[in-house]
Amino acid sequence: xxxxxxxxxxxxxxxxxxxxxxxxxxxxxxxxxxxxxxxxxxxxxxxxxxxxxxxxxxxxxxxxxxxxxxxxxxxxxxxxxxxxxxxxxxxxxxxxxxxxxxxxxxxxxxxxxxxxxxxxxxxxxxxxxxxxxxxxxxxxxxxxxxxxxxxxxxxxxxxxxxxxxxxxxxxxxxxxxxxxxxxxxxx
Amino acid sequence: xxxxxxxxxxxxxxxxxxxxxxxxxxxxxxxxxxxxxxxxxxxxxxxxxxxxxxxxxxxxxxxxxxxxxxxxxxxxxxxxxxxxxxxxxxxxxxxxxxxxxxxxxxxxxxxxxxxxxxxxxxxxxxxxxxxxxxxxxxxxxxxxxxxxxxxxxxxxxxxxxxxxxxxxxxxxxxxxxxxxxxxxxxxxxxxxxxxxxxxxxxxxxxxxxxxxxxxxxxxxxxxxxxxxxxxxxxxxxxxxxxxxxxxxxxxxxxxxxxxxxxxxxxxxxxxxxxxxxxxxxxxxxxxxxxx
Numbered sequence: 439x440x441x442x443x444x445x446x447x448x449x450x451x452x453x454x455x456x457x458x459x460x461x462x463x464x465x466x467x468x469x470x471x472x473x474x475x476x477x478x479x480x481x482x483x484x485x486x487x488x489x490x491x492x493x494x495x496x497x498x499x500x501x502x503x504x505x506x507x508x509x510x511x512x513x514x515x516x517x518x519x520x521x522x523x524x525x526x527x528x529x530x531x532x533x534x535x536x537x538x539x540x541x542x543x544x545x546x547x548x549x550x551x552x553x554x555x556x557x558x559x560x561x562x563x564x565x566x567x568x569x570x571x572x573x574x575x576x577x578x579x580x581x582x583x584x585x586x587x588x589x590x591x592x593x594x595x596x597x598x599x600x601x602x603x604x605x606x607x608x609x610x611x612x613x614x615x616x617x618x619x620x621x622x623x624x625x
Numbered sequence: 626x627x628x629x630x631x632x633x634x635x636x637x638x639x640x641x642x643x644x645x646x647x648x649x650x651x652x653x654x655x656x657x658x659x660x661x662x663x664x665x666x667x668x669x670x671x672x673x674x675x676x677x678x679x680x681x682x683x684x685x686x687x688x689x690x691x692x693x694x695x696x697x698x699x700x701x702x703x704x705x706x707x708x709x710x711x712x713x714x715x716x717x718x719x720x721x722x723x724x725x726x727x728x729x730x731x732x733x734x735x736x737x738x739x740x741x742x743x744x745x746x747x748x749x750x751x752x753x754x755x756x757x758x759x760x761x762x763x764x765x766x767x768x769x770x771x772x773x774x775x776x777x778x779x780x781x782x783x784x785x786x787x788x789x790x791x792x793x794x795x796x797x798x799x800x801x802x803x804x805x806x807x808x809x810x811x812x813x814x815x816x817x818x819x820x821x822x823x824x825x826x827x828x829x830x831x832x833x834x835x836x837x838x839x840x841x842x843x844x845x846x847x848x849x850x851x852x853x854x855x856x857x858x859x860x861x862x863x864x865x866x867x868x869x870x871x872x873x874x875x876x877x878x879x880x881x882x883x884x885x886x887x888x889x890x891x892x893x894x895x896x897x898x899x900x901x902x903x904x905x906x907x908x909x910x911x912x913x914x915x916x
Contacts, residue, residue: 465720472717552706559710566718569855 469571504530575601636845654827661820676790697727733872738770746774765860768850
């Protein structure tokens with residue numbers, strides 16, 4: 439009878455391992471949806487800011503074009519497309535920021551100040567939802583690459599997750615000779 | 626140098642060891658004392674029941690009691706934009722539901738978290754804190770409090786104090802009764818002597834371990850909070866602002882002291898051994914290593 443006990447322990451362990459790993463996988467998917475959700479929120483906030491600074495804005499159509507494109511990309515839900523849509527949104531945002539920062543009249547408006555706070559907050563939200571994805575992916579990949587996970591992962595067909603993709607991964611990982619030089623600041 | 630990951634796991638191990646030490650100390654003490662005094666095992670059981678009974682109310686209604694004691698008001702998004710949104714963002718990052726948030730009207734900058742699980746957690750900050758800290762410093766403080774919530778620190782400290790209570794009740798009730806000399810069987814003289822010594826010193830020793838656990842959980846909340854925000858500098862400057870502020874929190878009592886981010890009783894220089902919080906300098910030193 440005594441040999442049943444180790445078998446039970448092994449079975450319980452396998453179930454815990456499977457459920458734990460599967461849970462992280464589901465959370466990784468959910469965190470990608472969360473990034474899309476927050477990007478969409480950011481895209482929706484911008485038109486409000488645009489309307490409050492309308493009279494100072496000259497290249498308005500460009501902003502709205504970028505936003506509609508960004509929304510379409512977000513709806514596809516693919517992680518690579520999310521990165522592209524974020525690019526578009528940040529381009530639209532930076533031209534808005536230039537307008538706000540170069541006009542003291544706009545800055546004095548309370549509504550605009552509030553809108554800028556909201557934009558900072560939504561940028562934080564996107565940053566934190568990305569961090570969730572990064573942390574979860576790191577947890578998951580550690581789990582299936584360390585003992586005993588590395589032996590069990592092939593059994594359940596757990597594959598490494600990609601996580602957050604960075605454009606030009608190679609150049610982000612290496613340091614250019616130019617970057618090593620001490621920056622000169624001339625006033 | 627210890628980076629943030631190493632510090633989080635080191636603090637987890639240390640507080641795990643302390644909790645193990647505490648539980649085994651209380652268990653051995655209770656065993657030796659009942660053995661020395663020849664008490665019935667049911668006696669221990671009733672002491673545990675009594676101690677747990679007195680904590681049941683604080684376990685389930687603790688958050689509400691603390692909020693009422695500190696006269697806290699719910700914080701709305703339109704009134705406290707930075708406070709509301711930082712809690713929202715960091716809950717997103719730490720994957721727990723957003724806790725209920727409150728403010729206390731006080732010039733003294735401080736903050737605490739309570740609630741027996743992340744589902745019914747509460748975060749509370751003073752209006753002084755909101756006025757004196759900038760957004761990233763506030764974020765660092767909220768990160769510390771959210772880590773307390775995620776680590777179930779309120780629940781842990783409740784269980785620890787129930788065990789300490791059991792020991793105290795057991796000893797107090799035996800002190801009143803006369804000590805019968807024991808004539809029975811196997812227990813040796815050394816065990817008898819140990820039991821007698823423990824009757825005198827066990828509550829003090831257990832209390833010291835309890836305080837050490839509390840301090841270790843503060844270090845853990847600091848490092849886990851930084852793991853969320855990745856900005857040790859903000860937590861350092863927040864701690865410096867909070868500790869250098871001359872105002873004293875009128876609403877704080879010894880009952881709620883352990884909940885706050887820093888010890889609310891300033892100027893009251895207790896020996897660090899008897900403190901619920903580690904000294905600010907040591908916390909900053911640990912944070913500096915993460916920079």
